[in-house]
Amino acid sequence: MYIKKKYSKKDMAIWTRKETIFFVLMAAIVTVLYEVVGLRWLQLPWTPIALVGTAVAFLISFQNNAAYDRLWEARKIWGGIVNTSRTWTMMVRDMVNNAHTTDPKSQDYLAEERRILVYRQIAWMSALRYALRAEKPWETFKKAKTNKQWSEMLNLQELTVPLEEELSRLISPEEVEYVMSKKNKANALQTLQSQHIKALKDAGLIWEFAFLEMENVLKEFFNLQGKNERIKNFPYPRQYATLGYDFVNLFNMLLPFAIVPEFWKMGQExxxxxxxxxxxxxxxxxxxxAVVSWIFNTMQRIGTAGENPFEGSANDVPITTMARGIEIDMREMLDEPKDKIPEPLPAVYNVQM
Structure with missing residues (x-):
């Protein structure tokens, strides 16, 4: 439902067009110098180049596996957010009532209290995804021109709509001011949640046992938030990323000097x-x-693009789309009118954001 992404050969060609042109030109220059100019000494033995290629392939494989592990862990964490958010809404809907109070409230009052608790949870998801989309110094995806162009085409909400504006549709102006004054805004929202359900418990609108269960759900939200922050704030080790990038470039630079002489020999035969x-x-x-260089370079770029699964690339976890899907589920569980519930976010260029 959430991460269906489709790519075409044209998309891949556009994404790697600069490198492809460079590889073709590099191979063409070496071929011209070897064949036309007659620089027959311009060659390298194939065996050491093949050994370098093998080592580079192992390094790229390690990088891609590590990047995929980070991506898959992030996807599982957001799957946990989906399930726990639904659980929270169910508990709020059923456990905020007059069953244990000496001062019963109207159904409209209780419905508003439930709405505030559910909407504040939606606001927590918004604050969390904004924090996860924030750029870190070690994130390199947008430094490549084609990657930056792709991100601009996706037009991510977190980069175009201020967080304060997003929160304003979900929580009160006083809470918006409080949350925006804190460095960790998602943490501030969960603090408000705990204070709110404690006040409801003191008023007898939440049974004490139900209060403890709801506190455990808030604890789980903190755990999920911390797991997201661990991935976001701890980069893929730069020594592997940097060496992988340098080794791939070195291999691609040396490759034509080994391939061209081999094809000349085959031509003579x-x-x-x-x-x-x-x-x-x-x-x-x-x-x-050019094709061999393109394969090595593209595999290396795929691993680099997947190192940080919240940057907003086409390969990342679509947390914006997932958050909207969770919001729809939660508001439907409150039996809100259909015309008041937002629509699912559409895919942009077959990519969910």
Whole structure:
């Protein structure tokens, strides 16, 4: 429901267009120097290049596995937020009542108290996702021009709508002012939740045992928030990321010097059987070298793009879409009119945000 994403070959070609052009030009320059200019010494043995390629492949594999683990953990955490938010709404709806009070309140009063508790939980999700979308110094996704263009095309809500405006539709102006005055705004919202249910418990509108169960749910929200913050605030080790990037570039720079001579030799052998074709076979080295370099570079970029699963790339956990889906569920559980409940966020370029 939440993370269906679809890519086309055209999207991938556009994403890697700069590198593709560079790889083609690099291979073409080496081929021209070798074949046209006659610099036959311009070559490297294939064996050490193959060994470097093998080492680079292992390093990229490690990076991609680690990046996927971070992504999948983030997805599981937000799955927990989905389930726990529904549980919270169910408990608020059923446990805030007059059953244990000596001063019964009207149903309209109780409904408003329930609405405040549920809407404040939605506000907590908003504050959390805004914090997770905030840029960190070590996050490198948007430094690449094509990545930055892609992010701008997605037009993420967290980057275009101020948090204060988003909170204003969910909580009171006084609470907005209080939350915005705190550094950890999601934490401030859960503090308000605890104070609120304690006041309801003191008024007898929440049974004491129910109060303890609801406090446990708030505790779980804190746990889920902390797990998100752990991923956000602890980067993928930079030594692996930096070395992987440098090694891939080194391999791609050396690759044409090994491939071009090999294709020249193959062309010489083909000359005996296919003289018209064999003399031009060396030029096939250009697309072959470019394709191999493109594969290594693209795999490295995929791992880099997945290191931080909350940056807002097409490969990240779509926390904006998920938060909207949870909000819809929670407000439906309050039996709000359909025309008051927001619509699900549409996919942008087949990507959920």
């Amino acid at each position: 083909l000359m005996e059987t296919y003289p018209d074709f064999g003399g031009y076979f060396i030029w096939v080295a250009i697309p072959v070298s």
